[in-house]
Amino acid sequence: MRFFLPILLLIAFASAAAVAATPDTVVIVVRHAEKAKSDSTDPGLSEVGVLRAHALAARLAEHPVNAAYVTQYRRTQLTAEPTARANHLQAEELAVDADNAATYGPTLAGLIRKKHRGQTVLVVGHSNTVPDLVKALAGVDIAPIEENEFDRLYVITLPTKGDAKVLALRY
Numbered sequence: 001m002r003f004f005l006p007i008l009l010l011i012a013f014a015s016a017a018a019v020a021a022t023p024d025t026v027v028i029v030v031r032h033a034e035k036a037k038s039d040s041t042d043p044g045l046s047e048v049g050v051l052r053a054h055a056l057a058a059r060l061a062e063h064p065v066n067a068a069y070v071t072q073y074r075r076t077q078l079t080a081e082p083t084a085r086a087n088h089l090q091a092e093e094l095a096v097d098a099d100n101a102a103t104y105g106p107t108l109a110g111l112i113r114k115k116h117r118g119q120t121v122l123v124v125g126h127s128n129t130v131p132d133l134v135k136a137l138a139g140v141d142i143a144p145i146e147e148n149e150f151d152r153l154y155v156i157t158l159p160t161k162g163d164a165k166v167l168a169l170r171y
Helices: 004-021 047-059 074-086 104-115 130-138
Strands: 025-031 067-070 120-125 152-158 165-170
Touching (some): 104 120
Parallel strands (some): 025 120, 067 120
Antiparallel strands (some): 025 152
């Protein structure tokens, strides 16, 4: 029995060290860039929007992104594309519609917590999904996003222990 105690203590300390060494999960949440004026129900980005998408990639260049999530709409996909390309990854699509809009934020938050612990994740959403996602991830209410507002960037840090932190920036 006395031989097992040191081994058990060694395993316990090794497990505690592994948990302590787990890096925080960082989630970067933005609304899609400016959309093109179009009669289409799925417009792409305007010239200004394309520039903003590249500005986002430049802003995140020093912070490797491990995953990216977009909706089924081109404007979110095109906003994420320069950052995804720079990080050699394919953005994952999680569709949003009238049936799942109320649960979209909590669903995506749960997916990120489960699948991307200790990683950095970019999420490109919409004016109505960004506030819900920030709330679901961090428990923080943010101001509604106006129709002509495209430059908000939220950095949400989810530590392994303790409360989430939210940093609101512009880009």
